[in-house]
Amino acid sequence: MSSLTVLGCMWGDEAKAKIVDFLGASADVVVRFQGGANAGHTIVADGVKYVFHTVPSGILYPGSKCVIGSGTVVDPFGLQEEMQALMQKGIEFTGRLFIDERAGLVLPLHKALDSSTEETLGKAKIGTTGKGIGPAYSDQTARCGLRLGDLKHPGWLKERLASLYRYHGQEISTRRLNAELKALAEVGEFLKPFADQADALVREWYLAGQSILFEGAQGTLLDLTYGSYPFVTSSHTISGGASTGTGFPPRWLDRSIGVYKAYATRVGEGPFPTELFDATAERIRKTGNEYGATTGRPRRIGWFDAVAGKYTAALNGIDSLAVTLLDVLSGIPELKICTGYWLGNRKLAGWPSHPLELAEAQPEYLALKGWDADLGKLRSLSRLPKNAREYLEAIQDLLEVPVKLVSVGKDRTQTIVVK
Numbered sequence: 062m063s064s065l066t067v068l069g070c071m072w073g074d075e076a077k078a079k080i081v082d083f084l085g086a087s088a089d090v091v092v093r094f095q096g097g098a099n100a101g102h103t104i105v106a107d108g109v110k111y112v113f114h115t116v117p118s119g120i121l122y123p124g125s126k127c128v129i130g131s132g133t134v135v136d137p138f139g140l141q142e143e144m145q146a147l148m149q150k151g152i153e154f155t156g157r158l159f160i161d162e163r164a165g166l167v168l169p170l171h172k173a174l175d176s177s178t179e180e181t182l183g184k185a186k187i188g189t190t191g192k193g194i195g196p197a198y199s200d201q202t203a204r205c206g207l208r209l210g211d212l213k214h215p216g217w218l219k220e221r222l223a224s225l226y227r228y229h230g231q232e233i234s235t236r237r238l239n240a241e242l243k244a245l246a247e248v249g250e251f252l253k254p255f256a257d258q259a260d261a262l263v264r265e266w267y268l269a270g271q272s273i274l275f276e277g278a279q280g281t282l283l284d285l286t287y288g289s290y291p292f293v294t295s296s297h298t299i300s301g302g303a304s305t306g307t308g309f310p311p312r313w314l315d316r317s318i319g320v321y322k323a324y325a326t327r328v329g330e331g332p333f334p335t336e337l338f339d340a341t342a343e344r345i346r347k348t349g350n351e352y353g354a355t356t357g358r359p360r361r362i363g364w365f366d367a368v369a370g371k372y373t374a375a376l377n378g379i380d381s382l383a384v385t386l387l388d389v390l391s392g393i394p395e396l397k398i399c400t401g402y403w404l405g406n407r408k409l410a411g412w413p414s415h416p417l418e419l420a421e422a423q424p425e426y427l428a429l430k431g432w433d434a435d436l437g438k439l440r441s442l443s444r445l446p447k448n449a450r451e452y453l454e455a456i457q458d459l460l461e462v463p464v465k466l467v468s469v470g471k472d473r474t475q476t477i478v479v480k
Contacts, residue, residue: 063272063273063315063316064267064272064273064274064275064309064313064314064315064316065084065088065272065273065274065275065315065316065317065318066274066275066277066300066303066314066316066317066318067080067081067084067274067275067276067277067317067318067320067383068277068280068281068298068299068300068317068318068319068320068377068379069277069278069279069280069281069298069319069320070280070281070282070319070320070321070370070373070374070377070379071280071281071282071321071322071325071326071327071366071369071370071373072280072282072283072289072325072326072327072328072333073100073278073279073280073283073294073328074280074322074326074328074351074353074360075280075320075321075322075385076320076322076385076386076468077102077276077277077278077320078102078103078104078113078118078276079104079385079468079471079473079476080318080320080383080385080466080468081102081117081118081119081274081276082104082106082118082119082121082473083466083473083476084274084318085118085119085121085122085125085274086122087272088119088122088125088272088273088274089124089125089126089266089271089272089273090119090125090126090127090128090263090266090271090272090273090274091117091118091119091120091125091126091127091128091274091276092117092127092128092130092263092273092274092275092276092303092307092309093115093116093117093127093128093129093130093133093276093278094130094132094133094275094276094277094302094303094305094306094307095130095132095133095277095278095279095296095297095298095302095306096133096134096194096277096278096279096294096296096298097114097115097133097134097135097136097167097192097193097194097197097278098114098115098135098136098139098140098143098167098192098194099114099190099192099194099278099279099294100113100114100115100278100279101113101114101353102114102118102278103471104118104121104473105471105472105473106121106472106473107472108472109150111147111150113143114139114143115129115133115135115136115139115140115143116129116140116143116144116147116158117129117276118276119274119276120147120152120154120157120158121152123153125157126157126158126159126266127157127158127159128158128159128160128161128259128262128263128307129158129159129160129161129164129259130161130164130259130260130263130306130307130308131161131162131163131164131259131260131306131307131308132164132296132297132302132305132306132307133161133164133165133296133306134164134165134166134167134194134197134198134201134296135160135164135165135166135167135209136166136167136192136193137166137167137209137212137245137248137249137252138244138248139167139192140252141248141251141252144158154255155254158255159255159257159259159262160209160252160255160256160257160259161209161256161257161258161259161260161307162208162209162210162256162257162258162259163208163209163210163258164208164209165197165198165200165201165206165207165208165209166197166206166207166208166209166211166212167192167193167194167197168193168197168207168222168225168241169193169241170193170196170225170226170229170231171193171194171196171197171200172191172192172193173193174193174196174229175191175192175193175194175195175196176191178195178196190353194294194295194296195294195295197295198295198296199295200225200228203228205221205224205225205228206225207221207222207225209252209256210256212245212246212248212249212252212253212256213249213253213256215242215246218242218245219238219242222238222241222242222245223238226238259307259308260307260308260309261308263307263308263309264308264309264310267309267313273309275303275307275309275314277298277302277303278296278298279294279296279298280298280373281298281299281373281376281377282369282373283298284297284298284299284302285297285298287299287376289331289332289416289419290416291416292329292330292331292332292416293331299376299377300314300317300376300377300378316380316381317377317378317379317380318379318380318381318382318383318465318466319373319374319377319379319381319382319383319462320382320383320385321365321370321382321383321384321385321456321460322365322384322385322386323365323384323385323386323387323389323390323452323456324345324349324362324363324364324365324386324389324390325362325363325364325365325366325369326351326360326361326362326363327360327361327363328353328358328360328361329358331416332416332419332420332422333361333363334363334366334368334369334399334402334419334422334423334424335363335364335365335366335397335399335424336361336362336363337362337363337364341362341393342362342363343362344393345362345389345390345393346359346360346362348389349386349389364396364397364398364399364424364426365396365397365398365399365456366398366399366424367398367399367400367455367456367459367460368399368400368401368402368409368411368412368424369399369412370456370459370460371411371412371459371460371461372411372412374460374461374462379462380462381462381463381464381465381466382456382457382460382462382463382464382465382466383464383465383466383467383468384453384456384464384466384467384468385467385468386468387436387449387452387453387467387468387469388435388436388437388468388469388470388475390431390432390449390452391431391432391433391434391435391436392431392432392433393431394430394431395428395429395430395431396428396429396430396431396452397426397427397428397429398426398427398429398452398455398456398459399424399425399426399427400425400426400427400459401424401425402422402423402424402425403422403423403424403425404418404421404422404423408425409422427455429448429451429452429455430448430451431448432446432447432448432449433446434446434449436449436469436470437469437470437475439469439477440477441477442467442477442479442480445467445477453467463479464479465478465479466478466479467479
């Protein structure tokens with residue numbers, strides 16, 4: 062029996078899917094436990110590009126089972142479209158994908174509410190993807206939301222959907238309501254073979270000796286409680302979310318690996334202490350293709366933040382680190398790592414819990430020499446340039462967690478395993 066949790070440990074977009082894909086070769090089951098279609102995962106396997114939003118990226122391994130847990134929210138129409146696109150590339154889902162019947166539904170109403178809320182907030186907007194995730198989670202908390210299992214019960218579904226519109230003060234005509242119900246009935250038929258009480262299945266598989274890999278979405282600094290609130294996502298992205306989002310006992314979570322990009326990025330609004338606004342930022346953005354897989358928005362770029370990194374490693378109980386996109390930094394003469402925050406003449410003890418303090422924090426940096434080599438063909442730590450090894454050692458020492466995986470390119474084969 063074994064379980065491994067793979068967590069993004071910054072503001073998301075850490076190339077978690079690449080790490081999940083690499084580790085997925087030895088996993089029997091890959092489980093997605095939170096978030097929704099606001100998560101964009103891109104994988105390149107054998108030269109073919111795959112983009113995931115809700116489907117666990119482990120689906121690329123024919124022998125793996127994949128689970129979408131109850132802690133997720135599912136856009137049924139978007140999921141159907143995503144699955145059909147993967148089917149066209151030869152991916153088989155029958156008997157391999159299981160969606161928990163308790164997963165919340167993201168409906169067209171939620172997307173409309175998401176957009177209107179952002180407009181209402183104005184300068185105080187969160188910078189959401191507009192995918193309706195926040196409103197869908199809010200409705201689950203308010204106990205008025207719909208869940209995947211509701212699609213099997215037409216009468217109940219009609220009553221709940223009409224009530225949801227009333228709850229939000231939205232008028233809906235009988236004709237429009239019936240049209241939406243018809244569309245939900247059709248997508249419900251498509252998803253029906255994949256709906257199950259997935260929590261019981263995952264526990265059963267674990268006790269039968271199968272290896273379980275939990276795949277997180279977004280990143281720890283976007284956690285609803287422990288992230289840079291209110292500029293966060295609407296779910297729990299930390300290690301504990303794997304239990305609450307799947308019904309998997311916490312004591313069965315054996316190991317966790319934290320994924321950190323070799324530099325920092327952020328999408329949307331909110332404080333970002335190490336953010337860069339110069340030619341170096343533009344170079345990293347261009348070389349690393351730092352544009353959102355879901356929205357296409359250019360990502361904000363910054364130096365690696367070891368203050369935030371140490372906080373998230375401790376919060377999640379991380380056992381080892383995966384450092385991604387190290388190859389993107391090649392050719393930059395001098396690199397920096399944030400080692401501390403200052404507020405005026407006072408050095409902070411660590412990560413501040415209030416966004417105003419985080420926004421005002423001035424980073425203290427450790428400067429390191431860069432390297433020029435192309436890392437894409439290297440497959441061992443010893444073959445990395447000396448300065449690249451020292452950069453990784455600095456991250457490892459500052460976070461007090463060992464680096465075990467290093468990604469030096471987009472393809473799954475471009476991965477260094479540190480012995």
